Amino acid sequence: MGGKPVIGFIGVGFMGHGMAKNIVQKGYPLWIKGNRNREPIESLVGMGAKEAASAKEMAEQCDIIHICLSNSPQVEAIVRGPDGILAGARKGLIVIDTTTADPTSTMALAAEMAEHGVTLVDAPLGRTPKEAEAGTLDAMVGADDATFAKVLPVIQCWAGNINHLGPTGSGHKMKLIMNFIAMGYGALYAEATVLAAKVGVSPNKVRDVIGSSRLNNGFFETFMKYTVDRDRDAHKFTIANASKDVRYVNAMAADACVTSVMASAVRQYYVHAEATGHGGDYVPMVGDHIARLNGLDMEEEVKKGR
Helix, strand or coil: CCCCCCEEEECCCCCHHHHHHHHHHCCCCEEEECCCCHHHHHHHHHCCCEEECCHHHHHHHCCEEEECCCCHHHHHHHHHCCCCHHHHCCCCCEEEECCCCCHHHHHHHHHHHHCCCCEEEECCEECCHHHHHHCCEEEEEECCHHHHHHHHHHHHHHEEEEEEEECCCHHHHHHHHHHHHHHHHHHHHHHHHHHHHHCCCCHHHHHHHHHCCCCCCHHHHHHHHHHCCCCCCCCCCEHHHHHHHHHHHHHHHHHCCCCCHHHHHHHHHHHHHHHHHHCCCEHHHHHHHHHHHCCCCHHHHHHHCC
């Protein structure tokens, strides 16, 4: 790559918009793929990005392409489809998949792409859309050393905490461990807060006590910002995505022949909430779901505690 590489970005949603914005603002030529939500597309085009009609067209123009989608089937489709990345890829193309994905799928894609002279890097994300806009996300990167050196300056546009974990696949494995812990927190906080309300301790008091103790952390704070303050945007990560991630965790554990009692238990709350039509709700709202299962209205319990 001579000079600054041409960058592509597929998936400019909650996280992707901020990441792409920071890439173009750092002076990289940027192509983005359009979707039904035109607001982030028009925003980025207004900053100087070009819009590609397909992943194939993007692959024909770019040196490095980011993918930021919801799940592995979507990634597989954008790579393998008739108008996908491989249909237009030139030898030497690097694809950075920031999706929280199934590592088994990642490894299969990496092998297939290598046959076309394309290198797959997995670099899933930590933190929230707020940090995406600020360019201070966490990145867990799986790549060989030479490829990591090539992509590091680009990743530094949108990430403030970058860990190179090993070869391709390592990032997605670590991200599943991280999200297992996070979604486990969510299920635990929800169940504990509902139990407290059921025995007469308000969610407000739970926040006061735990929030001022050594058990406090950022996830607890955003969880309780919704639970007590009813701020719907406190933690914008959907139950459907949480359900998917914990499903991938359980599959990874099964593949590794690891006992996964906790992961199996955590999965049940998210799957049940999704199955009953609440997949579009955000993770802290799983507390409302558990409250309903136990005959409570969490918003009313909060009002009682004021």
